[in-house]
Amino acid sequence: MTSDVRELPPAAEQPRPATWPALRALLLRLHFYAGILVAPFLLVAATTGLLYAASFQIEKAVYAHELTAPVPAGQAMLPLTRQIAAARAAHPQGTIGAVRPAEPGATTRVLLDVEGLAESTRLAVFVDPYTGRVRGTLESYGSSGALPVRAWISTLHRHLQLGEPGRLYSELAASWLWAVALGGVVLWLSHRRRAFRPDRTIRGLRRTLSWHGSVGLWIAIGLLFLSATGLTWSAYAGANIDKIQTALGWTTPALSSSSGDHSGHAGHSGGASVEADADRIVAAAAGAGLSGPLEVVWPAEPGVAFTVKEMDREWPQRNDQVAVDAETGRIAGELRFDDFPLVAKLIRWGIDGHMGVLFGLPNQILLMALAAGLIFMIFWGYRMWWQRRPTRGFAAPYARGTWRTVPTAVLLPVGAAAVAVGVFIPLLGISLLAFLAVDVVLGRIKASG
Numbered sequence: 001m002t003s004d005v006r007e008l009p010p011a012a013e014q015p016r017p018a019t020w021p022a023l024r025a026l027l028l029r030l031h032f033y034a035g036i037l038v039a040p041f042l043l044v045a046a047t048t049g050l051l052y053a054a055s056f057q058i059e060k061a062v063y064a065h066e067l068t069a070p071v072p073a074g075q076a077m078l079p080l081t082r083q084i085a086a087a088r089a090a091h092p093q094g095t096i097g098a099v100r101p102a103e104p105g106a107t108t109r110v111l112l113d114v115e116g117l118a119e120s121t122r123l124a125v126f127v128d129p130y131t132g133r134v135r136g137t138l139e140s141y142g143s144s145g146a147l148p149v150r151a152w153i154s155t156l157h158r159h160l161q162l163g164e165p166g167r168l169y170s171e172l173a174a175s176w177l178w179a180v181a182l183g184g185v186v187l188w189l190s191h192r193r194r195a196f197r198p199d200r201t202i203r204g205l206r207r208t209l210s211w212h213g214s215v216g217l218w219i220a221i222g223l224l225f226l227s228a229t230g231l232t233w234s235a236y237a238g239a240n241i242d243k244i245q246t247a248l249g250w251t252t253p254a255l256s257s258s259s260g261d262h263s264g265h266a267g268h269s270g271g272a273s274v275e276a277d278a279d280r281i282v283a284a285a286a287g288a289g290l291s292g293p294l295e296v297v298w299p300a301e302p303g304v305a306f307t308v309k310e311m312d313r314e315w316p317q318r319n320d321q322v323a324v325d326a327e328t329g330r331i332a333g334e335l336r337f338d339d340f341p342l343v344a345k346l347i348r349w350g351i352d353g354h355m356g357v358l359f360g361l362p363n364q365i366l367l368m369a370l371a372a373g374l375i376f377m378i379f380w381g382y383r384m385w386w387q388r389r390p391t392r393g394f395a396a397p398y399a400r401g402t403w404r405t406v407p408t409a410v411l412l413p414v415g416a417a418a419v420a421v422g423v424f425i426p427l428l429g430i431s432l433l434a435f436l437a438v439d440v441v442l443g444r445i446k447a448s449g
Helices: 019-037 038-062 080-090 149-160 164-190 206-233 236-248 280-285 341-354 361-387 407-422 426-449
Strands: 095-100 107-112 121-128 134-141 294-298 308-309 321-324 331-337
Touching: 019 038, 019 164, 019 361, 019 407, 038 149, 038 164, 038 361, 080 095, 080 107, 080 121, 080 134, 080 280, 121 294, 134 149, 149 164, 164 206, 164 236, 164 426, 206 321, 206 341, 206 361, 236 341, 236 426, 280 294, 280 308, 280 321, 407 426
Parallel strands: none
Antiparallel strands: 095 107, 095 294, 107 121, 121 134, 294 308, 308 321, 321 331
């Protein structure tokens, strides 16, 4: 990778080139290292991300029996209490954590907290809302209600089925994706033969570069979006983002669900008397303006009201919440999405867009196209590296030591910005230091040889 690198003469002997050529040479070398060493992580993230974007359709196909219910002509849905009772009769173990009442043509999902299940996982019992028959049970993961196939693909994308240590891979990929994409755009803009479409009339290295640059330009905004939204979920950069949100008051507000003067009657979590209140709770939420799809969350302790949430994540979204006192049907609190801080709304929309639910199927297709584009970008990047190898006579990589030719007035703020970004996005900072260390060691080896 570096046997063909040309060393620069000592700083005192170097001519002082214009600022931009020196910065461009430095950016090219950084882009080169990032492309070679970080690209494998980006490739895994893109491949698993493409699979996750398709997982919603896979889930619907695999679990069609559990998710759907035929609509009998002229027959109304059974009361929600009877549907919950049917689920409890079939699976008396555990306690009720939440219920998602059926939409037309779909089943009601009763979510049970059962011992022995993984963290954030519940047992979902699917009930036909017209007959009361249980159509199946599956494990349901997280607030999105992902069923086993989608949940497995999701954890593969997030941490490669390795748990918390595996999250380092996805955070490293998200940390570098924006830098690689933005650097590529800058390099494209500085190229003399930049074009919006690949040049099919040329061959060899120039043809590969044309495809790499043109496609990279078209998907750059999407890659920046995926990087930014991915970092909000990360462990280390995500923690820094949370600190900024908290300091500036941009956090997502929480619904106060205390039922106040009914604490003596609210300790029903998972009990039969609570099941008898389900229809009243849904009716109260409807009276407050909420509409399906809904999730009714059971209280975890005495003195807490039920929470009813709108679960429509597709644009235009409906994300309002209300707290309902089960004894009286009174609205004990409400949280309207319109009242969220703008940044909290943007984060909500960003997360849903990253997951592929904000615009439904078109969103998922766009994510798959972005992932496929990134995979091809990585392929063309490695191909260019191969085509530039010395045995084929192509030009050597840009010279090491170009940073010494950058004017101090420019180098200092650039370096300060790099340090600040490296502190805020720790995995980027650590890996950047590793790149520099490798470059110095290889330079010393080259010089001593």
